[in-house]
Amino acid sequence: MRSRLEADLLAMIIGLALGWLAFSLIVFAYGESPASMVGLLWSGTWGTAYGAGQVIFKATPILFSGIAVQLALRAGLFNIGAEGQMAVASLAVASVGAALGPSVPGFLAVPLLLLVAAIAGALWALGPALLRARLGAHEVISTIMTNRIADALVGLLLGLGLAQKGTVRTPDVAPGARLHRLGDWVSSLQGSAANTSIFVALITLLLAAFLWPRTRAGREQLLVGQNADACRAERVPVARRVTEALVLSGAVAGLASSATVLGYKGYFEQGLGAGAGFTGLAVALLGRGRASGMVFAALLFGTLDQGGLALNATIPREAMQIVQAVVIVAVALGDERVRAWIRRASTLVSKERSPA
Amino acid sequence: MDQEGVNARFKRKIAGVSALGAVLSLSMLAQTLRASVPYVCAAQGGVLSEKSGVVNIGLEGMLLSSGLASVAVAHSTGSAALGALAGVGTGAAVGLVHALLVVKGRVDAIVSGIALNLAAAGGTRVVLRALYDSSSNSPAIEAFRFGSEGTSGLSMLVRTVLDPLAIVTLLSTVALVWMLDRSRFGLRVRACGESPWAATSAGVDVARTRIASVSLGGAFAGLGGAALAFEQHQFQSGMSGGRGFIALAAVIVAGWMPGRAALACVAFAALDALEGALQGQSRALHDVVSMMPYLATLLVLAVLSCRESATRPPAGLGKHADSG
Numbered sequence: 028m029r030s031r032l033e034a035d036l037l038a039m040i041i042g043l044a045l046g047w048l049a050f051s052l053i054v055f056a057y058g059e060s061p062a063s064m065v066g067l068l069w070s071g072t073w074g075t076a077y078g079a080g081q082v083i084f085k086a087t088p089i090l091f092s093g094i095a096v097q098l099a100l101r102a103g104l105f106n107i108g109a110e111g112q113m114a115v116a117s118l119a120v121a122s123v124g125a126a127l128g129p130s131v132p133g134f135l136a137v138p139l140l141l142l143v144a145a146i147a148g149a150l151w152a153l154g155p156a157l158l159r160a161r162l163g164a165h166e167v168i169s170t171i172m173t174n175r176i177a178d179a180l181v182g183l184l185l186g187l188g189l190a191q192k193g194t195v196r197t198p199d200v201a202p203g204a205r206l207h208r209l210g211d212w213v214s215s216l217q218g219s220a221a222n223t224s225i226f227v228a229l230i231t232l233l234l235a236a237f238l239w240p241r242t243r244a245g246r247e248q249l250l251v252g253q254n255a256d257a258c259r260a261e262r263v264p265v266a267r268r269v270t271e272a273l274v275l276s277g278a279v280a281g282l283a284s285s286a287t288v289l290g291y292k293g294y295f296e297q298g299l300g301a302g303a304g305f306t307g308l309a310v311a312l313l314g315r316g317r318a319s320g321m322v323f324a325a326l327l328f329g330t331l332d333q334g335g336l337a338l339n340a341t342i343p344r345e346a347m348q349i350v351q352a353v354v355i356v357a358v359a360l361g362d363e364r365v366r367a368w369i370r371r372a373s374t375l376v377s378k379e380r381s382p383a
Numbered sequence: 384m385d386q387e388g389v390n391a392r393f394k395r396k397i398a399g400v401s402a403l404g405a406v407l408s409l410s411m412l413a414q415t416l417r418a419s420v421p422y423v424c425a426a427q428g429g430v431l432s433e434k435s436g437v438v439n440i441g442l443e444g445m446l447l448s449s450g451l452a453s454v455a456v457a458h459s460t461g462s463a464a465l466g467a468l469a470g471v472g473t474g475a476a477v478g479l480v481h482a483l484l485v486v487k488g489r490v491d492a493i494v495s496g497i498a499l500n501l502a503a504a505g506g507t508r509v510v511l512r513a514l515y516d517s518s519s520n521s522p523a524i525e526a527f528r529f530g531s532e533g534t535s536g537l538s539m540l541v542r543t544v545l546d547p548l549a550i551v552t553l554l555s556t557v558a559l560v561w562m563l564d565r566s567r568f569g570l571r572v573r574a575c576g577e578s579p580w581a582a583t584s585a586g587v588d589v590a591r592t593r594i595a596s597v598s599l600g601g602a603f604a605g606l607g608g609a610a611l612a613f614e615q616h617q618f619q620s621g622m623s624g625g626r627g628f629i630a631l632a633a634v635i636v637a638g639w640m641p642g643r644a645a646l647a648c649v650a651f652a653a654l655d656a657l658e659g660a661l662q663g664q665s666r667a668l669h670d671v672v673s674m675m676p677y678l679a680t681l682l683v684l685a686v687l688s689c690r691e692s693a694t695r696p697p698a699g700l701g702k703h704a705d706s707g
Contacts, residue, residue, distance in 0.1 A: 053509065105493055107440075154681070162688035165696075167493055168635055169684055171440065171628055172677040179677075183670035308497060343512045348505025352498040356490055363489040 034365045035315040041361030042313055046354035053346045064338060071337020072330045078337075080209060080219025084291065086329030087221075088113070088300050090228045091283035092307025093314060093321050094235050095148075095276045099166075100311055102272035103252030108155060108170030109280040110304025111177030112148040116281030118181050119147035121288045121295030122189050124200030136204040141227065141285060148281020149274045151177065156273035160266040166273060174304075182297055196296035206290040222290030229322075231279060236318035248272045280304065306332075309355045409536030411656055413543045417614060418659075419652030420552050421446060421623075424607025425630035426637075426644040427559050428478070431600030433639060434563060435593045436576040436699045437485050440496035441477070442604050443627025444503030449474040449608030451507045454618040455514060457524045466524070467548060467609040474605015475598045477503070482597035486590045492701060500627075508620050519620055526613035548610040555603070560642045572596045576697030579704035589704040604630075632680035638687070639696060651676045 051061040072078040092109040099106035123143045127136055155169035191198050206224055210217035239245035251258050251268045258265050287300040306328050314321030328351060335344030425442045432439035452473035457466025481499055484490040512518045527547050543549060563569040571592045574582040579589045604627075611626070612618045629651050637643035658672050687695065 057513070107493070107497070158681070158685055158688070162685060164684040164688045167438075167440065168631070169681060172632065172680050172684075175625055175628060175677045176674050176681075179670045179674040183667055183674075186666045186670065305497060305501065308494075312494065343509045343518050345505035345508035345518065349502050349509065352502035352505070355494060355498040355501070356484060359490040359494045360484065360488045 037365045038358050038361040039313060042354045042358035045357035046350050049353040050350050053349060054342065057342050059341055067337055068334035072334045076215035077219045080216040080221035081333045082326065082329045083225055084220040085332045086325040087225045087228050087286035088283040088303040089306040089310050089328055090325035092280050092304050093310025093325055094232050095280035096307045096311040097316050098235055098279060099272055099276035101252050101316065102248040102269060104273055105167050106170060106273060106276045107167050108152060108173050109307050111174035112151045112277040112280040113283045113300055113304055114177045114181050115151040116144045116147040117284035117288050117295045117300060118184060120144045120284045121197040121200060124204040125198040127201035127204055129201055131201055131203045133203045136201060140204050140289060141282060144281040144284045145278040149278040152273050152277025156270045160269040185297060197294045199293050204289060205293055206285065220291045224286040224290040227285055231282060232318055232321060244271055309351055312355055313358050410539050411660060413536060413539040414656035414659060415653045417543045418655040419649045420549050421607040421611040421626055422630050422633060422648035422652055423552055423556060423645045424610060425604045425627050426633045426648050427556055427641055428600035428604030429631050429634040430639060430641045430644055431603065432597045433634065433700055434576045434697055435572045435596035436579055436697055436702060437482060437593055437597050438492035438701050440493060440631060441481055441499035442630050443623050444500040445474050445477045445601055445604035446608040446611060446623040446627050447503040447507050448477055449605035450612035450622060451510060451618045453609035454521050454524055454612045458522060463527045470609030471602045471605040474608060475602035478598040478601015482594040486593050511620060521618040523617045526616055548613060552606060556645050563641060576699050579699045579702055583704045629676050632676055636680055636683045
C-alpha cells in the first residue's frame with residue numbers, strides 16, 4: 028500500500044508542477060512576473076478572511092461533484108453528467124423551496140430540500156444508468172447527451188412558469204430553507220458567500236470515503252469496477268451495482284445545489300453553478316480518490332477560480348481553465364508514468380531476487 | 384374578447400403562417416446546408432478518430448480553437464484562404480496533441496478530451512483578449528464571397544453552394560468515405576479500431592496509424608471551425624455552442640459510418656435552421672427543438688444496444704494494442 032501512496036503523491040506533484048509551468052508561461056506571455064501574479068492571487072484569496080471565505084464557497088460545489096465523479100469512477104464509470112444532474116437538481120430545489128410556506132422551520136425545510144436535490148440528481152442519472160447497466164450503452168455518450176438535454180429542459184421549464192413572471196429566475200426560496208452563511212458566526216468572514224453547505228459536503232465526503240466502502244453495495248461496486256467478469260462469476264449483481272453507482276453519483280452531484288441555491292443565491296437562474304460538474308472530474312482525478320486529496324484538490328481549484336477574479340485586470344481569468352486542463356492531463360500522464368516506473372522497479376527487484 | 388386581443392391573436396396567426404412558409408422555403412434549404420458544414424466536418428473528425436480506436440469527445444474544443452485561428456489569420460493577412468488553412472492546421476495540431484496524449488502518454492481519452500475542451504474554452508478567450516482586447520468576440524472579417532449579393536432564398540442558396548468551404552467539405556467527405564472503405568490507409572485505420580492486437584500482428588504500426596488518423600480527423604474538425612467562424616464573419620467566444628457534441632451524436636447515430644454521419648448532420652442542421660426560423664416565435668418551442676438531436680441520440684443508443692446490429696462502435700475503441 029505504501030507504494031500506492033507514493034505513486035499517488037508523485038502523480039499529484041507532477042500535475043501541480045506542470046500546472047505551475049502552464050501558469051508561468053501564460054503570465055510571461057502577458058509580460059508579467061509569476062511571483063507578482065502569485066502575490067496578487069494570494070491576496071485575493073487566502074490573504075484576507077473574505078478571500079478565504081470565497082475560496083471555501085467556490086470549493087463547495089466542486090467538492091460535491093468531485094465526490095460524485097469519484098463514486099462512479101470506483102465502479103468503473105465515467106459520470107460526465109454531473110453538470111446536468113446539478114442543473115436539474117438546482118431547479119428542483121429552488122422550485123420546491125419557493126413553494127414551501129414561510130413558516131416551515133429550517134430543521135424541516137433543509138433536510139427536505141437536500142432530499143429533493145439528491146432525488147432530482149439521481150433521477151437525472153437514472154436514464155444513462157439503465158442504458159449502461161441493461162443495454163450496455165456507454166455512459167460517457169449518454170451523459171453528454173443528458174447534459175445538453177438538461178440545459179434545454181431547464182430553460183424550457185423556467186420559461187413555462189417556474190421562473191418569476193417577467194424574469195429568468197425562480198422566486199426566492201422560503202426563508203427557513205436558506206442555509207446560514209459562515210459569516211453569521213465568524214465576523215471576519217462576513218460578506219463572503221461561504222455557507223454551511225461545506226459541512227454537508229465534508230460529511231458526504233466522509234460517508235463516501237469511509238462508510239460506503241464498508242457496505243456490501245459499496246464494496247461490490249468497487250469490485251465491479253475492477254473486474255466485472257469476475258464479479259459475474261461470483262454472482263455479484265453487476266447490472267444492479269452499475270445502476271446504483273451511477274444513480275448515487277447523480278444524487279451526490281445534485282446535492283451541490285445546496286451550496287449555490289440554498290447557501291448563496293436563494294433562487295435559481297440558468298447557468299448558476301455551471302462548470303462545477305466538469306471541475307469535479309478534475310477534483311476526483313487530482314485527489315486520486317482519497318478524502319484528503321479531494322479536499323485539497325477542491326480547495327486548489329476553488330483558489331484558482333476565486334484567484335482568477337483577482338488577476339482578471341491583468342490576465343483573463345479564463346487562463347485558469349487552461350491551468351486546470353494542464354493539471355488534469357498531467358496527473359493522468361504522471362499516473363501512467365509513475366506506474367510504469369514502479370512496474371519496472373518491481374520487476375528489476377524480483378529479477379535480482381530470483382535466480383535466473 | 385376586445386379588439387386588441389383579437390388583433391394580437393390575428394398577428395400571432397400571421398406570424399405562425401409566415402414561419403411555416405419560412406420552414407418550406409429555399410432560404411431554409413440554404414440555411415440547412417450552410418449550418419450543416421461545421422457539423423459534417425466535425426463528425427468526419429469524430430469518425431476518423433473513433434474508427435482508429437481513439438475516443439474523441441474533444442471535437443467541441445477543436446471547432447473552437449480552429450475557429451479562432453482561422454479568423455485571426457484571415458484578419459491579419461486579409462486572406463480567407465490562408466485563414467481556412469490556419470483553421471485546418473490548428474485542428475490537426477489539437478488532434479495530434481490528443482492522439483499523442485492518448486496513444487503515447489496513455490492518458491484516458493475521455494480525460495484528454497475533457498481537458499482539451501476546457502483548455503480551448505479558456506484558451507480562446509485568453510487569446511482573444513491578447514489579440515483584440517476583448518474576451519467576447521473578434522473584429523469582423525471578410526470571408527469568402529462568391530455568387531450574388533441578394534437576400535432572396537435563391538441567391539442565398541447559390542451563395543451557400545458556391546462557398547469554397549462547403550465545396551471542400553463535400554469533396555473531402557466523399558474522399559473520406561472512399562478512403563476508409565477502399566484505401567490501404569483506410570483498411571489499416573479500421574483494423575486498428577476493430578482489433579489493435581490483430582493489426583499489430585499483421586505488421587501495422589497501430590500507434591502511428593492512430594496518430595495519423597486522429598490528426599487528420601482534427602484537420603477535418605478544423606475545417607469545420609473555420610466554416611463556423613466564416614459564416615458569422617467573426618469569432619465569438621463559445622461560438623461552437625455544443626456543435627462538437629452534436630457531431631459526436633451524429634457519429635453514433637450513424638453507427639460510425641462517414642456517409643451516414645454526414646446525412647445525420649444535415650438532419651441535425653435542419654433542426655438548427657428550424658430553430659433559427661422559430662426565433663421570436665416561442666421560447667418553449669425553441670427549447671424543445673434544441674433538445675431533439677440529443678434525445679434522438681439517446682433513443683438510437685437504446686435501440687441499437689437492444690439488438691445485435693451492424694451499426695456498433697469499433698470493437699477496439701479505447702483499447703491499447705499491448706494491453707488486455
